[in-house]
Amino acid sequence: MARRISAIDLFCGVGGLSHGLMQAGLNVVAGFDIDPRCKYPFEKNIEAPFIEQDVRTVSKEQLELLWEPGSIRLLAGCAPCQPFSPYRRGIDTSSEPQWSLLGEFSRLVKESRPELVTMENVPRIASSKIFREFSDSLEEIGYEVSFKSCYGPEYGLPQERRRLVLIASRIGHIRVPGGSRKPEEFTTVRDAISGLPAVHQGTTHDLDSMHKARALSPLNLKRIKASRPGGTWHDWPTELLSPCHTRPSGATFKNVYARMEWDKPSPTITTMSYNFGTGRFGHPEQDRAITLREAAILQGFPENYQFVQPGEPVEFNPIGRMIGNAVPPAIAQAVGSALLAAVNQQAC
Template sequence: MYLEGRVLERPIATPVSGRERGTAFPLPAPILVYDFFSGCGGTSEGLRAAGMKPVLGLDLDREAMATFAHNFRDAAAVPRDICHLTTSEIEPLFEKERVSPVLFSACAPCQPFSRQNRQRKEKDSRVSLLKELARFVLRFRPELIFVENVPGLQTFSESDDGPLHELLELLDSNGYKHSARVIEAQAYGVPQNRRRLVLVASLFGEFDFPQPTHGSGEGFHPVKTVRDAIGHLPPIKAGASDPSVRNHQACALAPQNLERIRAVREGGGRRTWSDHLKLDCHVGLKGYTDVYGRMTWDRPSPSLTTRCISLSNGRFGHPEQDRAISVREAASLQSFPDRFEFLGSLNSQARQIGNAVPPGLSEVIGRAMVAHVQKHLERS
């Protein structure tokens, strides 16, 4: 049986039947979410908040799957490589008689397509992950498909044999209408500067992206800031935690790094250091000015990476406390709710958060997809 290890000690969850459904969902039947490359479950968390029902989380990262299993107790958490998974192995997770619309989320790891990945290799095995999704699309024909990645995926896929191009050809030949857009997460209420490519494909027709809700000007909500996201959390010191708040733990700092962060003001960086604090590798270097920097209270945070709790890997310093942001603060800046708990080592938790789709973004897109399906049902 493919469900092995601590992550999946419980049996496979099966989709609820029509009689078991409540009336909380905006559709006669909830949209069922099958989250490929789910990581810890950022996409699933947002889609659940939009009224959908997560059924499957699939990811090779076992610690991420432990987090998924912990937070989605009614879903199956499968710690497997999609390349070695057959369609028949997940068939028990589908309704025998299709009642609920099905959504496939396919937010594959973004590192192969990121500009920050200066060691990107054309033969990176992760590039083929979207191709693997095709087997499952052809077998189960989900009504909806949701893909999120860095904008570089679009550039990387301009050639005829690129992974996105091949996926779009598959969708075209199988009756899907697809819409893609590069969006700014902060324009939809996420307190972070995060630019992403979002693709939605549907068997119900053309999908209309929701309009931005946050920004400057009349009719917009103010952009959410670092203060909005983490200002309510209790102060802690570097290397300490607060047990009253889930995952509110910060990495320890060596004495010299503690001195370095103390020499940086809110919004500042390493350029203000005195000579004895400067690293040899930074002498004469014009770039990498964000490392060892502090965030600004009243602006969105920079884009979080898989090393978002490390002071030396970006502008991840707390605006005023002498430390890097905690795991909980990183999660809040990714728009995870405080009740969402992360498992694994500190480094693993940071990786899970940095790789995640912000739940606040997937919720907004999810609500638009629910409205899209509802509109189709009303017409039919």
């Protein structure tokens, strides 16, 4: 008889990890996060309670009341990754409060001893002391641990994102699944967003408030019109360059003020992916940056995923942050499928 897996999602955000686990057939019973803006999208799309609480104050007793009785228990989460982000190389982040959150995850595992644990973060964390301590602590209390860097396009994600995924199990070794797609099978920007209706810069589509493009300044409108898909600001006429482009320190930053390409996965979707000037976030064809809806789709969310309550304003900064910080559902789905397959094989 097949056994159910019930999952609690720590640092759940808008539910990217939970959505992927649900797609794989797992039962997500709750999510924890400190951002109140995430409550509506998590509860609307995941249909599980959102608990606004700092993980430092979460107790074993709380978790035990949430997991489904008799199920295989999964504790999942993506501790905030800002201290380990590749965009912050050369900066000492060891004093930032997020460093301690992986330790809090470890504490809850030790106290509640779920059968399964999965954690997702940026690949750079694998070389950090705190990650090694986290992995070692799981092994010390009887978990078999597997982790690897996962390349999004190999899992069907239309985005060149890499994430470190860890699986720990007390019910037999379970390996982090590899992606099955070859380069010729990768989902592209065209596959993901070409079917959306056109919108102009500074406007919102009438039928979807998330299909909203940030307004461009007159100078940036000239710049994007001078940009070609896959090109750089080196393609522009001299009068469109900014002073930083002519300095040696800025000459190497070519993936800003740039357009995506239709027939490749997108670059990594960041918290500022709605801004033409912060990356290769120009639409391949239309003279604008990608919309919030396009960013969400490229992050792996379905087109109908709801981020704000009807009638509420759609704001670029908070929603861009929620999208950019989300776990890509495609990778989470692969992990959930691997967990479920292993549990069901043992039940046979």
